Amino acid sequence: MNILLVGSGGREHALAWKIAQSPLVKRLVAVPGNPGMARHAEIVPDIKATDAEKLALLAREMKADLVVVGPESALAEGLADRLAAAGIPCFGPSAKAAQLETSKAFSKAFLQRHNIPTAGYGVYEDVAEAKAALANYSAPYVIKADGLAAGKGVAISPDRADAEAEIERMLGGRFGSAGSRVVIEEFMDGEEGSLFALCDGQRAVLFGGAQDHKRAFDGDTGPNTGGMGAYSPAPVFTPEFTQAANDLIVQPTIQKMAEEGAPYRGVLYAGLMATREGPKVVEFNARFGDPECQVLMMRLDGDIVPLLLACARGDVSQAPLPQFKPGVVITVVLAAKGYPDSPLEGSVIRGSDQDFGPQVQVFHAGTRQGEDGSLVAAGGRVLNVCAYGADVAEARARAYEAIARIDWPGGFHRTDIGWRALERR
Numbered sequence: 381m382n383i384l385l386v387g388s389g390g391r392e393h394a395l396a397w398k399i400a401q402s403p404l405v406k407r408l409v410a411v412p413g414n415p416g417m418a419r420h421a422e423i424v425p426d427i428k429a430t431d432a433e434k435l436a437l438l439a440r441e442m443k444a445d446l447v448v449v450g451p452e453s454a455l456a457e458g459l460a461d462r463l464a465a466a467g468i469p470c471f472g473p474s475a476k477a478a479q480l481e482t483s484k485a486f487s488k489a490f491l492q493r494h495n496i497p498t499a500g501y502g503v504y505e506d507v508a509e510a511k512a513a514l515a516n517y518s519a520p521y522v523i524k525a526d527g528l529a530a531g532k533g534v535a536i537s538p539d540r541a542d543a544e545a546e547i548e549r550m551l552g553g554r555f556g557s558a559g560s561r562v563v564i565e566e567f568m569d570g571e572e573g574s575l576f577a578l579c580d581g582q583r584a585v586l587f588g589g590a591q592d593h594k595r596a597f598d599g600d601t602g603p604n605t606g607g608m609g610a611y612s613p614a615p616v617f618t619p620e621f622t623q624a625a626n627d628l629i630v631q632p633t634i635q636k637m638a639e640e641g642a643p644y645r646g647v648l649y650a651g652l653m654a655t656r657e658g659p660k661v662v663e664f665n666a667r668f669g670d671p672e673c674q675v676l677m678m679r680l681d682g683d684i685v686p687l688l689l690a691c692a693r694g695d696v697s698q699a700p701l702p703q704f705k706p707g708v709v710i711t712v713v714l715a716a717k718g719y720p721d722s723p724l725e726g727s728v729i730r731g732s733d734q735d736f737g738p739q740v741q742v743f744h745a746g747t748r749q750g751e752d753g754s755l756v757a758a759g760g761r762v763l764n765v766c767a768y769g770a771d772v773a774e775a776r777a778r779a780y781e782a783i784a785r786i787d788w789p790g791g792f793h794r795t796d797i798g799w800r801a802l803e804r805r
Contacts, residue, residue: 381685382407384439385421386429386459387450388414390713390745390764391670394677395448395684396420397741402685409442411435415755416744429454436462444468446689449646452528452667456482460645469692470645473666477642480633481666484563485526491661494636496629498661499566510547510562514540522565524663525550527558532720534604536567570655571800572662573616574672577630577650578687580696581643584634586626587687587702588679589617590672591800596720598796605720606761609797611710611772612675615804616654625652625659633664645691674743674764675709710775710798711766712783713745714791719760727790729755732763736782739768757790772801 381404385396393416400408400420413423427434430453439447447463449455449472456478463470472478479486491498503526504510514521521543525533533555537543550559573591577584591614596602617625629650637644649665649672668676677684681703690699716723732742732755743766746759765782769775776798783793 381405381445382442383409383685384435384442384444384447385410385450386435386447386454388412388417388429389450389670390743390761391668391673392450393417393743393745394674394764395450395668397743398677398680398684399448399688402683404683404685407442409438411438414744415747415749416742430457432457432459432462435459436466436468439463439468440466446471446685446692448472448688450667452478452481452665455666456528469689471688471692472646473644474642477637477644478666479642480637480644480648480664482528483526484524484663485561487664488563490636494632496632496661497658499568501563501565503561503563505551505561507548507551510551510564511544513564514543517564517566520567522567523547523550524563524565525555525559526561526563527555529555529558532604532606533558568653568655568660568662570653571616572651572653573614574610574669575617575622575625575630575650575652576668576672576676577626577634577648578691578696578702579634579644579646579648580691580694581645582634582638582694583696584630584648585696585699585701586622586630587647588612588676588704589614589622590669590675591616592669592672593794593797596715596794598794603720605715607669607671608713608715608794609711610669610671610675611708611775611798611801612672612679613704613708615801621654621659625650629659629661645694647691670745671711671713671764674711674766678709678741678766678768679704681705705768707768707770708772708775708801709766709768710772710779711764712779712793712797713761714763714765714783714786714788714793715761716746716757716759717790717792723757723760724790725757725759727757727788729757729763729791730787732786732788734785736785739778740782741766742782757788762791772798776802
């Protein structure tokens with residue numbers, strides 16, 4: 381098979397690493413890719429992940445049997461629609477179906493319309509109206525930019541003054557057009573987790589769960605980020621909770637999207653809150669999470685390509701069910717100093733390519749090759765150090781041991797990834 385993989389982050393490096401292990405793969409091309417992905421795929425760096433027209437043309441030229449879309453930005457630009465028109469199977473939903481992520485207002489209205497459990501909400505475009513609406517909610521206040529904001533468009537304000545300031549920032553252009561509308565939600569009390577499902581447009585097969593760490597610093601403090609670490613499996617996903625989430629949220633979502641003329645193909649990422657009333661949707665994403673994808677790919681036992689292809693072709697019923705290794709995988713994100721606001725680029729990274737042993741993988745998230753051949757930081761989240769262990773403690777110890785061997789003064793990381801799971805022991 382010839383496979384085109386779209387994206388350049390840690391999620392896509394993990395996908396490239398796993399896809400390249402498949403005996404079905406003859407050629408794997410990654411666009412735009414990164415230095416780490418070059419170990420597993422041919423890199424085409426001069427096409428952007430948002431250039432749907434050029435990507436579709438490349439897929440035709442290389443006679444791709446499958447296109448795997450990593451980032452949500454490519455989905456929003458309609459890449460899956462262009463590929464469908466060309467008859468090329470795509471793992472990733474259409475632009476219409478991807479609205480479950482690309483518009484929080486669309487997603488919340490969909491959930492409300494079909495009685496799928498989520499928090500109460502309102503949608504606002506006017507600053508004064510949004511501020512006045514805060515009277516309908518209690519602190520802490522949840523304020524979200526409607527569109528794509530690279531995982532940073534959510535604010536949890538402890539008091540009304542902070543919420544009003546956040547409304548002014550969002551509607552004032554902080555996230556550009558993504559913040560032209562804001563969603564204000566009821567705060568949900570509980571533990572959050574990420575549940576994944578592989579979908580073919582009519583049905584869904586669960587693909588494991590993980591727990592992310594969104595805040596920049598230890599103790600879940602500091603600004604919201606795209607994710608500073610994750611681990612899988614997550615104890616919050618008990619068999620009972622997972623079954624309820626599948627029955628009340630995942631399956632109805634896929635069925636109702638099909639009924640509304642937007643069949644969903646690809647991976648559905650359901651961010652869920654475990655509340656006293658049961659699972660509720662925090663938000664949907666239309667792609668693998670980052671850094672959740674990294675831990676899922678390391679846990680997956682077997683070939684991922686048949687699963688991706690089955691979704692893209694519209695029939696997961698004949699594909700083998702996903703099987704996962706026992707034990708735990710944890711990933712720690714190494715970010716550039718200044719992230720998420722103003723990450724410093726260009727600092728040199730040494731030692732990330734050494735052999736850390738079979739239980740550790742380092743995925744590149746925001747790197748480039750320097751003029752002298754050195755590896756340098758080229759983004760906010762730069763490296764993902766992933767480790768497997770029999771339990772959270774062992775996996776975590778291996779990850780941090782590997783990090784201690786990487787020489788990168790220009791970066792930082794959290795030292796408490798996996799703390800919730802450790803507290804449960």
